[in-house]
Amino acid sequence: xxxxxxxxxxxxxxxxxxxxxxxxxxxxxxxxxxxxxxxxxxxxxxxxxxxxxxxxxxxxxxxxxxxxxxxxxxxxxxxxxxxxxxxxxxxxxxxxxxxxxxxxxxxxxxxxxxxxxxxxxxxxxxxxxxxxxxxxxxxxxxxxxxxxxxxxxxxxxxxxxxxxxxxxxxxxxxxxxxxxxxxxxxxxxxxxxxxxxxxxxxxxxxxxxxxxxxxxxxxxxxxxxxxxxxxxxxxxxxxxxxxxxxxxxxxxxxxxxxxxxxxxxxxxxxxxxxxxxxxxxxxxxxxxxxxxxxxxxxxxxxxxxxxxxxxxxxxxxxxxxxxxxxxxxxxxx
Numbered sequence: 001x002x003x004x005x006x007x008x009x010x011x012x013x014x015x016x017x018x019x020x021x022x023x024x025x026x027x028x029x030x031x032x033x034x035x036x037x038x039x040x041x042x043x044x045x046x047x048x049x050x051x052x053x054x055x056x057x058x059x060x061x062x063x064x065x066x067x068x069x070x071x072x073x074x075x076x077x078x079x080x081x082x083x084x085x086x087x088x089x090x091x092x093x094x095x096x097x098x099x100x101x102x103x104x105x106x107x108x109x110x111x112x113x114x115x116x117x118x119x120x121x122x123x124x125x126x127x128x129x130x131x132x133x134x135x136x137x138x139x140x141x142x143x144x145x146x147x148x149x150x151x152x153x154x155x156x157x158x159x160x161x162x163x164x165x166x167x168x169x170x171x172x173x174x175x176x177x178x179x180x181x182x183x184x185x186x187x188x189x190x191x192x193x194x195x196x197x198x199x200x201x202x203x204x205x206x207x208x209x210x211x212x213x214x215x216x217x218x219x220x221x222x223x224x225x226x227x228x229x230x231x232x233x234x235x236x237x238x239x240x241x242x243x244x245x246x247x248x249x250x251x252x253x254x255x256x257x258x259x260x261x262x263x264x265x266x267x268x269x270x271x272x273x274x275x276x277x278x279x280x281x282x283x284x285x286x287x288x289x290x291x292x293x294x295x296x297x298x299x300x301x302x303x304x305x306x307x308x309x310x311x312x313x314x315x316x317x318x319x320x321x322x323x324x325x326x327x328x329x330x331x332x333x
Contacts, residue, residue, distance in 0.1 A: 208266025
């Protein structure tokens with residue numbers, strides 16, 4: 001086993017923090033091309049697994065039944081910032097299904113996009129479930145329930161037929177039996193299952209290069225990947241790493257972040273998937289680690305170096321705007 005990769009945070013001339021990062025790079029056939037750190041470590045993938053979690057919207061026929069656009073398919077896999085376009089997209093989709101924010105079981109929180117949150121506060125408006133960063137995923141799940149004739153109430157419960165179907169899809173896409181896996185609940189109240197880093201890499205490789213899958217699933221994977229690539233803003237939002245990295249990759253990469261330092265990405269033209277977990281959960285380290293890996297593996301082949309460096313080696317500024325440090329891959333990379 002190779003050592004975990006290290007992301008450093010500097011202040012002035014000293015390294016202030018170091019973040020250990022477990023990384024697996026895999027093919028759709030399950031071959032592990034690179035392993036750094038403990039790739040058999042089961043981790044909660046959190047939102048990084050949404051592109052696979054949301055495949056049911058496409059496989060079930062619900063996306064076509066409700067006339068979903070590529071932007072709506074992308075937001076079904078998103079951790080969006082609650083900006084007005086995100087909120088309106090979800091609201092319009094719910095309305096077409098005869099539903100509203102009250103049918104979402106994700107809970108409400110202020111937009112993670114600070115200007116949008118400030119706008120609500122200035123207007124003396126309380127956030128609704130529409131502003132939840134997972135509202136698009138939950139709307140996609142409601143669409144599947146509507147289309148299949150399943151109850152919409154309680155769709156977040158592990159015993160609901162939708163959640164059972166999602167677990168079965170995970171097992172097929174990730175190549176493992178999850179019956180004995182550790183479980184929990186995500187911030188949006190959906191079930192979470194602990195999955196080894198290596199299997200997360202295999203799963204996202206299959207989504208990006210699905211030709212070995214049965215035709216309906218392969219078509220769903222291709223459509224999900226295309227929707228994400230076509231709608232980088234919908235997947236995250238203004239200034240967010242996912243959006244910036246997708247834009248920088250110029251269509252070469254499909255990627256998604258998850259809380260607590262998890263990232264998953266595919267480079268379809270190379271038929272590889274990447275999964276990583278920063279051991280201490282630092283999202284800033286996960287972003288730099290993923291940017292460095294994508295850069296090394298050709299994900300930014302057509303991107304100006306200045307744009308790439310802003311992702312791989314971001315600078316840290318203080319309240320006066322002074323550059324006081326940086327986040328970077330350690331020299332051992």
